[in-house]
Amino acid sequence: MKNNIPYKYICIEGNIGAGKTTLSQMLAEEFSCNLILEQFTENPFLEYFYKDPERYAFTVELSFLTERHKQLQSQLKQNDLFGNINLADYSMVKSLLFAKQNLSPEEFRLFQNIFNLLSHNIPRPDLILYLHRPIERVKKHILDRARQYELNIQNEYLESIQNTYFDFFKTQTLVPVVLLDGENMDFINIPSHFDEIKNILSQEFKPGLHHLRIIF
Template identity: 30%
Template sequence: MARKKFIAVAGNIGAGKTELTSFLCRKYDLTPYFEPNDQNPYLAPFYKDMKTWAFRSQIFFLTHKFRLHRELERHSGTVLQDRTIYEDAEIFAKNLHRQRFIDRRDWQTYRELYETIAQALSPPDLMIYLRCPVQTLRERIRLRGRSMEKDIPVAYLKRLNALYEEWFSNYKMSPVLVLSTDKLDYLTNLVDRVDLFRQIEKYL
């Protein structure tokens, strides 16, 4: 590769981000940066009581994603990130605010912090958006069996999908590659795999 690149993988819960990140990192010998879900002490209580824990959980993610982003900027080679700091603010935190789980005062504080952080960061060279219908998301969430995710409401997933579409309709920071992951089988289908590599390599 001519120079180091920053590739980001975006998408809803269960869209296939971690699987694609791992697959591309093996194929192209890239360094992966994964979402710090397992480190978030607020995540399990958040799924049980969103109003109490929403703001605190989002501040945790914002802090840790900022640290991760700065770390990947310093990395000498091409990196691939599973869910970006931008999604935390534009999708997840915004959804919680719209649902009144984050009140107006806390939302203003959060947005000021996020916008200050975002101005200091280098955007991705390529954003890969994994588009996936809610029915497929639910099935994948069920199959992977994470206890904290099993009771996620369908309406919550629908709202997140709508926010992803809204965000990407105005996204201008980098080129975007949209993959419909309910129809894409790059693990076992050779045609899908070759097509995926061809699209990715245009940006590498």
């Protein structure tokens, strides 16, 4: 398909189980993007975190931060040589938002200092597309994909993650953020739903939060 997307670096964001990776893969195939997928399965502390969050929160968040920084720094620099769109299923700021949710205030202050040191040399996205799904739907997806360490995630935790993203997006003035609210959206099985998302990505958005609601 002809590429009419006016962005060079796009991040797909959303709650746990929102469909970020699937949508990123579909868009990358459609537009021949350089696809950057988070390697969460390589984090050796993730399973321990879900069993004992208080003990392992700082360790798991620091591990995610360093791995995300390493991956983005390497792939964005390498992909710049070819001029294609960079499409990631996460943004660097994800580390900061999950840390804010999971760490104590003292731990978060330390984490934020480390984040600031690492993130200054990672380019800001040209666009963040946030997939907003009802909590019941992301929980169903989590249960359906049956990753053992995720099965005990509570709705309250998912709601807290969602609200942390929303609070952050409200403060954004440097990056366009499109909050896509599609309660009944099924871009995997219904082509017209996927077409709607492609159409959104072809539009130019000014920095700040843009709330779009798709009704099918």
